[in-house]
Amino acid sequence: MEDYEIIQCCLQGKKEMFEELVSRYKNLVYSIILRMTNDPEEANDLAQEVFIKVYRNLDKYEPTYKFSTWIMRITTNLVIDSRRKQKQSTISVEEMPYEPSSEGGPEEEYLRQEKSNEVIDALNALPEMYRIPIILFHQQGLSYQEISDVINEPLSKVKNRIFRARKMLKEYLLKSKEGGIYGM
Amino acid sequence: MECNHADKLIMKYMDGILSMEEAQKLNLHITQCESCKESFFMYQMVMDELRDEAVSEAPDGFEAAVMAKIKDIEVDYKLKEPMPIDNLTAMLWGTFSLLFGIGVLLYIYNQPVLEFLLGNPYTKDWAQAMIPTVDVLSVYVSDIKSKLQELVSNGSQLFTSLKMIAIPVLAVLASIKYYIYRKQKVEI
Numbered sequence: 001m002e003d004y005e006i007i008q009c010c011l012q013g014k015k016e017m018f019e020e021l022v023s024r025y026k027n028l029v030y031s032i033i034l035r036m037t038n039d040p041e042e043a044n045d046l047a048q049e050v051f052i053k054v055y056r057n058l059d060k061y062e063p064t065y066k067f068s069t070w071i072m073r074i075t076t077n078l079v080i081d082s083r084r085k086q087k088q089s090t091i092s093v094e095e096m097p098y099e100p101s102s103e104g105g106p107e108e109e110y111l112r113q114e115k116s117n118e119v120i121d122a123l124n125a126l127p128e129m130y131r132i133p134i135i136l137f138h139q140q141g142l143s144y145q146e147i148s149d150v151i152n153e154p155l156s157k158v159k160n161r162i163f164r165a166r167k168m169l170k171e172y173l174l175k176s177k178e179g180g181i182y183g184m
Numbered sequence: 185m186e187c188n189h190a191d192k193l194i195m196k197y198m199d200g201i202l203s204m205e206e207a208q209k210l211n212l213h214i215t216q217c218e219s220c221k222e223s224f225f226m227y228q229m230v231m232d233e234l235r236d237e238a239v240s241e242a243p244d245g246f247e248a249a250v251m252a253k254i255k256d257i258e259v260d261y262k263l264k265e266p267m268p269i270d271n272l273t274a275m276l277w278g279t280f281s282l283l284f285g286i287g288v289l290l291y292i293y294n295q296p297v298l299e300f301l302l303g304n305p306y307t308k309d310w311a312q313a314m315i316p317t318v319d320v321l322s323v324y325v326s327d328i329k330s331k332l333q334e335l336v337s338n339g340s341q342l343f344t345s346l347k348m349i350a351i352p353v354l355a356v357l358a359s360i361k362y363y364i365y366r367k368q369k370v371e372i
Contacts, residue, residue, distance in 0.1 A: 011261050011263060015254065015255075016251075018250075018251070018254065019247050019250075019251050022246070022247045022250050022251070023247050026242040026246050026247065027239055027240065027241055027242050028239075029242075030240055030241070030242035030243075030246070031239050031240045034240050035234075035240075040243075043240075044242070044243050044246070047242060047246070048246070048249055048250050048253060051250045051254075052250065052253055052254060052257070055254045055257065055259070056257065056259055058259070058261065059259075059261040059262050059263065115229060115233075116233055116236075118229075119229055119230055119233040119234075120233070122230070123230075123234075134234075135234065138198075138230070138231055138234040138235065139234040139235065163195065166195070166198065166227060166230070169226070169227075169230050170223055170226045170227060170230075173226045173229065173230070174222070174223075174226060
């Protein structure tokens, strides 16, 4: 069954059909929020909030866009709002949602984790307007055009933000490398 | 190769649009330039990290939690329906179309209709009395027709003479409209 057909059923009062939509998009929504908040609990709460918002606004969905685009737009807007309210709290390394992998020795694992944390810190340091496009592009594999639809900004702006975000990430990593532990 | 060019190629690599030839050039440059090698390493690290975390599984029972929350939410959806036309408007449009249609047909076939009416003994007198009126009406309609033709030809002349101005003005208006459209945020 197509997304649009499910939406039509929900609009006609078949509330139970909404569960199918939740099931289809929960991982997408949760992944984006988790990457933006780095807090599994907060990501879970916000992801639920996204679906409630989707449910309330189902009649506003325009089939011109893919449903995934629409839901990602709601997701990014909601995270931005929530962050704004929280005034961006800093996230400590201990709170990162990482589990140690079984591959490699302890030292190797330590280095890998350290590098990963450096990248997470660099991403967290990015302003939201840069972080969202780069996550959507490199993590979710969206095209420039799809990102433009999600964040509702022109293609040129999206390209520019991704370009600048990459530069900022690189600068951040280079700076932290001076005092860091990983080498080439 | 200049470092600037190498940087552009790294960006293309990150966009996934680097050709084989460009990849070879970039590889060669990276082996020779320490600074670009370092940049490439940093970018690669970011890409790997993001890709590794591409899909995280939502917690167990996620659907149930959402469904429990929306259970008591009643939403009055505004379903998109074809634009409603009230009965009076429909009747007026219907009557107008009918009269207009009859008028057009009578104008086109006025002579055969008149001849038919004159040939009928019951309507002969009435039809004869109508002849002057029909003639006057025909003159009116012809006048309107020629005026309309005149207007259309004047309009096209005016457009031809003004198109050098009109086209840029329309283009500017279209650009403004497009800009406003792009700026317009969808409220959710």
